[in-house]
Amino acid sequence: MSPSAVPDWDDTPIRPPNADEQIGWAGVPLSETLGYYGVIKRPQLPTNDRLGFKPDYASVDVNNLVSQFIVPFGKSVEQQDVNAIINHIAEDGYWKDVELLTWDIRTLTGHDNISAMLTERLAVTGIKNLRVSPYIPSSLEVLGEDLSFVLFHFEFVFAHGTGIGAARLSPIAARTGSAAELADISSWKLYSIGTAIETVDGWDAENGDKMRYQKAKVQDPLGRARTYRQLREDEREGRDGFQPTVVIVGAGHTGLTMAARFKVLGIPHLVIEKEDTAGYSWGSRYASLSLHGPTFTNHLPCLPYPQWFPTFLPAQQLSKFLQLYAEVMDLNIWTKTQLDGKGAVYDEKSGQWTISVTRGDGSKHVLHPKHLMIATGISGTLPNVPQVPGMSEFEQNGGLIVHSSRHKTDPAWKGKRCLVVGAATSAHDISYELVENGCEVTMIQRSATHVMSVDKSVRTLFKPRERTNRRDGLAADLMDQSNYLKQPFPVEYELLSRGQKIARDLDADLLQSLRDVGYRLHDGYHGGGAYSMFLFDQGGFYWDTGCCKLIAEKKIGLLHSEIEHFTKDGVVFKDGTSYQADVVVFATGYMNSKSAIQALIGDEMAKKCHERWEKGNAFFVGPEGESIINYCPLPQKGLYSMFHQFAFSRFHSARLALRIKAEELGIDVTPYGNKPLGPSNTAAGRAPR
Structure with a gap:
C-alpha cells in the first residue's frame, strides 16, 4: 500500500466507518465528544x-x-x-x-x-x-x-x-x-x-499521625515481650485474632500503593496476591520491558525511587523495588493466595464482608473486612490469542506460537524467522528484543499506530516534572495536587493536541522515515496522541525506544494483512500471500471480556456497580469525564476498584484512604447524589465480548 493512501494526523484511521451508529449515542459526531464516548461533551477553551x-x-x-x-x-x-x-x-x-x-x-x-x-x-x-x-x-x-x-x-x-x-x-x-x-x-x-x-482529624496519608499513633518505643500490645520481627510475623500471618479492616486483591503497584496508605493511617489491611511475589506482573513480562513513563513521575508514596535510577525504569528493576517496598513498608501480603470472589457476601447490617481465601499451603481462611478492594489491573489477565486454523499443525512441526504476556526470547532462536502480530507497545518492544537476539523479524501492522519518541518528545513534554522530589523542584504530592486538580479530564483532553503539535515537530524526521516504508500513522483522537486514546482504548500507540529506527531501516519487516491460516512452516494471509516462520508472537492484548469486578465477584455485582468493559471506554469514563468505577465509592458499599498509572494511583490512593479513615472515625461520608452514569446498557453502545 502506498503511504499516501493513509490519511495522516486525522481521526479517520482509528474511527470505524459506522462510528456514529455503533459507537456512542447515535447521531453524535465524534468531533463533539471525547474519544468514542458519545456523552462527554468537549469543552470550549477560553482562547x-x-x-x-x-x-x-x-x-x-x-x-x-x-x-x-x-x-x-x-x-x-x-x-x-x-x-x-x-x-x-x-x-x-x-x-x-x-x-x-x-x-x-x-x-x-x-x-x-x-x-x-x-x-x-x-x-x-x-x-x-x-x-x-x-x-x-x-x-x-x-x-x-x-x-x-x-x-x-x-x-x-x-x-x-x-x-x-x-x-x-x-x-x-x-x-x-x-x-x-x-x-x-x-x-x-x-x-x-x-x-x-x-x-x-489530624491524619495525613503520607505522614500518619505521630503524636497519637506512634509511641517512642515499639511495644507488644499483648504484653508478651515479642520483638519487632515477631510482632510483624504475627500480624502478617493473621495470628492473635488479627482481622483486617481492608482486604486488597492484587499486589501490583496499585494494590501496594493503597496498602501503604492504610499502613500510614493505622488501618489494618491485608493484600491477597495469587502469584508468589509482590510486583509479579511487572517482573514476569518479556526481559527487555521498560516503563515508557519517566521514573520521576512514578514515585511510590512515602518511599520514592533513588534519584540515580534510570529515567525509564526496567520492569525487572521495578518488580524488585516493589518487593522491597512491600517489605520496608511493613505491608501485610499473602502470596500464592486465591480469593473466592463468587462467594463474597456483604452484610448491610454489620457493614462487613464475608470472604474465603485459600493460601498456597491449601489452608482456607474466612475474613470479615469492612472494605474489599480490587486492584487486579485494567489490562485483564486472559490473553487475546486469535484462534486461527492450522495452529496445531504449525506447532506439531516445531513452530512456536506465544502471546506477548508469556513471551520470553530464547537465545537459541538466533537466525529464526519471527512474525509479530500487532503494532502497539508490546509488539515494538518484542520486535526490538528479537532483532537484538539475532532473529529475522517481520511485524504485522493491522491498523494505524500513534508514535512519539521517548528520547525527544516524551522527555520534552514531561520536562516541567523532571525535578520532582529534587531540591529545586516540587515534592511529588505537590506536583500531583497541580496535575489532578487544576483541570478535569475533559479540559485536559482538549489541551492534549497542543502538546502533540510540539511532539510532531520534534519527531518530524522519525515519522517521515516511517511513512517512507509504508508504516501507517495516526495522531490519536482529535490530534491528542496516546493519552487521548489511553482511557478509551488502552492501546494503539507506541512511545519509541528504538524500534522505529529498525523499521525505517527495514531491519524489521512490515506487513499489512491478517493471517487466514497457519501451514506446517508458516502462515498464509488473507490476500493469498504466504510467509515462512519459526515463531509467531501475538501482541494482540487481552480479551477483557470480563472486567475486574465481573471476573472476581460475578455478573450481578458488575451490573450493580455499572462496570461494563468495552472497546471505546476501557476506564469506565462517565458523562462528567471521570471514571464511575476507579478509586470512587460504588453502589455496593464497602467495594472499590482501582487501576491506573503510578502518579494517578499515588494521588487518588491518598484521597480514598482518607475517605475510609473518615468513615472509621465515624464521619458521615455519604456521597453527593445524582451522579450521571451514562447509557443504561453499554457505555459505548456495544455489548462486551
Missing part, C-alpha cells in the same frame, strides 16, 4: 478567538491578582454564599472535587450543576480560612499563543480536616483585554477549580 481579543498577559502581576481574588472568593465560600461563589466562576466553568465536598470524584460543569452541589454540600463541609498555598507559586500558564491562564493553588480547613485546591483564572469578563482591564479582578473568572481532601 483569544472565543474571548474576542488578545489579552495583554505580559502586564499581569500574577501574585497581586491572585491575592486580590482569593479574599472575596474565600469569603464567599466561608459564608456559604452560593450566588457570590457562582459569580466568580465562568458560565461553562468546571468544579472538580476529590473526596471533600462530595465524598466522591465528581466534575460539575456549568452554573446550575455547580450551584446545586454547593447548595447541598457547603453547609456540611464547612470550608474556612481559604488561602493561597505557600508551597506552590502562582504563575501565568502559557499553553499557546492563543491561550493562557493564571494558575494558583490554595489550601483551607473544613469540618473534619484540611483540604487543598488548584484553580485557573481567565479574563472572561473583560471586553478588550487591556492592561487596565486585566488589573481589575472583576475581569477574571474561574474557568476550572479543583478541591480535594488532604487530612482528616
Whole structure:
C-alpha cells in the first residue's frame, strides 16, 4: 500500500466507518465528544478567538491578582454564599472535587450543576480560612499563543480536616483585554477549580499521625515481650485474632500503593496476591520491558525511587523495588493466595464482608473486612490469542506460537524467522528484543499506530516534572495536587493536541522515515496522541525506544494483512500471500471480556456497580469525564476498584484512604447524589465480548 493512501494526523484511521451508529449515542459526531464516548461533551477553551481579543498577559502581576481574588472568593465560600461563589466562576466553568465536598470524584460543569452541589454540600463541609498555598507559586500558564491562564493553588480547613485546591483564572469578563482591564479582578473568572481532601482529624496519608499513633518505643500490645520481627510475623500471618479492616486483591503497584496508605493511617489491611511475589506482573513480562513513563513521575508514596535510577525504569528493576517496598513498608501480603470472589457476601447490617481465601499451603481462611478492594489491573489477565486454523499443525512441526504476556526470547532462536502480530507497545518492544537476539523479524501492522519518541518528545513534554522530589523542584504530592486538580479530564483532553503539535515537530524526521516504508500513522483522537486514546482504548500507540529506527531501516519487516491460516512452516494471509516462520508472537492484548469486578465477584455485582468493559471506554469514563468505577465509592458499599498509572494511583490512593479513615472515625461520608452514569446498557453502545 502506498503511504499516501493513509490519511495522516486525522481521526479517520482509528474511527470505524459506522462510528456514529455503533459507537456512542447515535447521531453524535465524534468531533463533539471525547474519544468514542458519545456523552462527554468537549469543552470550549477560553482562547483569544472565543474571548474576542488578545489579552495583554505580559502586564499581569500574577501574585497581586491572585491575592486580590482569593479574599472575596474565600469569603464567599466561608459564608456559604452560593450566588457570590457562582459569580466568580465562568458560565461553562468546571468544579472538580476529590473526596471533600462530595465524598466522591465528581466534575460539575456549568452554573446550575455547580450551584446545586454547593447548595447541598457547603453547609456540611464547612470550608474556612481559604488561602493561597505557600508551597506552590502562582504563575501565568502559557499553553499557546492563543491561550493562557493564571494558575494558583490554595489550601483551607473544613469540618473534619484540611483540604487543598488548584484553580485557573481567565479574563472572561473583560471586553478588550487591556492592561487596565486585566488589573481589575472583576475581569477574571474561574474557568476550572479543583478541591480535594488532604487530612482528616489530624491524619495525613503520607505522614500518619505521630503524636497519637506512634509511641517512642515499639511495644507488644499483648504484653508478651515479642520483638519487632515477631510482632510483624504475627500480624502478617493473621495470628492473635488479627482481622483486617481492608482486604486488597492484587499486589501490583496499585494494590501496594493503597496498602501503604492504610499502613500510614493505622488501618489494618491485608493484600491477597495469587502469584508468589509482590510486583509479579511487572517482573514476569518479556526481559527487555521498560516503563515508557519517566521514573520521576512514578514515585511510590512515602518511599520514592533513588534519584540515580534510570529515567525509564526496567520492569525487572521495578518488580524488585516493589518487593522491597512491600517489605520496608511493613505491608501485610499473602502470596500464592486465591480469593473466592463468587462467594463474597456483604452484610448491610454489620457493614462487613464475608470472604474465603485459600493460601498456597491449601489452608482456607474466612475474613470479615469492612472494605474489599480490587486492584487486579485494567489490562485483564486472559490473553487475546486469535484462534486461527492450522495452529496445531504449525506447532506439531516445531513452530512456536506465544502471546506477548508469556513471551520470553530464547537465545537459541538466533537466525529464526519471527512474525509479530500487532503494532502497539508490546509488539515494538518484542520486535526490538528479537532483532537484538539475532532473529529475522517481520511485524504485522493491522491498523494505524500513534508514535512519539521517548528520547525527544516524551522527555520534552514531561520536562516541567523532571525535578520532582529534587531540591529545586516540587515534592511529588505537590506536583500531583497541580496535575489532578487544576483541570478535569475533559479540559485536559482538549489541551492534549497542543502538546502533540510540539511532539510532531520534534519527531518530524522519525515519522517521515516511517511513512517512507509504508508504516501507517495516526495522531490519536482529535490530534491528542496516546493519552487521548489511553482511557478509551488502552492501546494503539507506541512511545519509541528504538524500534522505529529498525523499521525505517527495514531491519524489521512490515506487513499489512491478517493471517487466514497457519501451514506446517508458516502462515498464509488473507490476500493469498504466504510467509515462512519459526515463531509467531501475538501482541494482540487481552480479551477483557470480563472486567475486574465481573471476573472476581460475578455478573450481578458488575451490573450493580455499572462496570461494563468495552472497546471505546476501557476506564469506565462517565458523562462528567471521570471514571464511575476507579478509586470512587460504588453502589455496593464497602467495594472499590482501582487501576491506573503510578502518579494517578499515588494521588487518588491518598484521597480514598482518607475517605475510609473518615468513615472509621465515624464521619458521615455519604456521597453527593445524582451522579450521571451514562447509557443504561453499554457505555459505548456495544455489548462486551
